Amino acid sequence: MDCVLLTHADCLGHQPGERHPEAPARLTAVLDGIAAAGLLRTWQRIDAPRVTREQLERVHHPAYLDEVENVAPASGLHRLDADTVMSPGSLAAASRAAGAVVHAVDLVMGGRTRSVFCATRPPGHHARAGDAMGFCIYGNVAVGMAHALAAHGIERVAVADFDVHRGNGTESMFRREPRVLMADSFQHPYYPQGNFPERAGYLPMRLAAGDGSDAFRRHWTQNALPALRAFKPQIVFISAGFDAHRDDPLANIQLEAADYRWLTHALRDIAEASGKGRIISTLEGGYGLGNIGAAVAAHLMALGDCSR
Numbered sequence: 210m211d212c213v214l215l216t217h218a219d220c221l222g223h224q225p226g227e228r229h230p231e232a233p234a235r236l237t238a239v240l241d242g243i244a245a246a247g248l249l250r251t252w253q254r255i256d257a258p259r260v261t262r263e264q265l266e267r268v269h270h271p272a273y274l275d276e277v278e279n280v281a282p283a284s285g286l287h288r289l290d291a292d293t294v295m296s297p298g299s300l301a302a303a304s305r306a307a308g309a310v311v312h313a314v315d316l317v318m319g320g321r322t323r324s325v326f327c328a329t330r331p332p333g334h335h336a337r338a339g340d341a342m343g344f345c346i347y348g349n350v351a352v353g354m355a356h357a358l359a360a361h362g363i364e365r366v367a368v369a370d371f372d373v374h375r376g377n378g379t380e381s382m383f384r385r386e387p388r389v390l391m392a393d394s395f396q397h398p399y400y401p402q403g404n405f406p407e408r409a410g411y412l413p414m415r416l417a418a419g420d421g422s423d424a425f426r427r428h429w430t431q432n433a434l435p436a437l438r439a440f441k442p443q444i445v446f447i448s449a450g451f452d453a454h455r456d457d458p459l460a461n462i463q464l465e466a467a468d469y470r471w472l473t474h475a476l477r478d479i480a481e482a483s484g485k486g487r488i489i490s491t492l493e494g495g496y497g498l499g500n501i502g503a504a505v506a507a508h509l510m511a512l513g514d515c516s517r
């Protein structure tokens with residue numbers, strides 16, 4: 210059974226400005242890294258569909274969705290918040306990024322594949338129900354998770370977020386949802402600032418600036434992986450940000466590509482134990498154009514049962 214790589218040329222059309230780190234070149238580097246690793250022999254590339262309004266409204270307020278559509282510029286740039294900028298191509302890119310995760314759910318639930326990677330942008334895990342935030346317009350992984358719960362009757366969804374920034378948007382959208390367990394490792398204190406809830410259903414793991422593989426693996430091994438396994442998720446989602454890499458320009462964690470492969474193997478084992486192997490990963494951050502391709506390739510080598 211092939212693994213599936215969902216992406217779309219529209220995702221290159223989101224152009225938040227010359228010096229913005231969330232640049233189209235990131236996606237090009239990711240796709241080049243996947244190809245260079247020989248993964249296109251086992252990963253079938255499919256165009257991501259657009260998301261529907263109904264799918265977005267499961268996690269976003271209608272007024273916010275109206276606002277995003279109304280302010281989308283026909284030319285020039287429009288700033289949604291301090292970091293989140295829309296260009297003329299942004300709405301289409303965001304629609305494909307959220308639509309990819311929804312389609313991934315339909316593919317794994319339909320038995321078409323077990324492993325999906327969504328190579329899309331803009332990222333999504335900071336977007337909140339009623340606000341854009343931190344380069345994110347729609348909560349891509351949250352939209353997919355809500356689709357699994359609402360359209361497929363899934364009762365236990367796990368999401369693992371290893372982006373260097375806390376997945377505050379995803380966390381806030383499922384705060385009162387007992388069917389979701391989220392494990393989230395992030396540099397702290399760092400963006401986004403502020404306190405966060407200590408609550409059932411959310412497993413925060415704080416990494417200090419300068420931490421590397423040992424601390425990262427210890428947190429996941431001691432705290433998150435046993436809890437995720439005990440939760441018996443029927444489907445595992447990954448918010449795959451690669452900005453905790455040692456060569457990333459935005460943060461101060463010292464991970465190597467091998468760390469992504471290690472954690473992904475562990476998450477895949479959990480998906481196989483209770484979720485028929487169903488695992489869906491979507492690209493979040495990662496801003497080092499020289500390292501993100503190899504990091505994503507390492508992630509995919511563990512994500513797909515076809516390449517173990």
Ligand SMILES: [Zn+2]
Pocket residue numbers: 372373374450452493494495
């Ligand atoms: Zn990030």
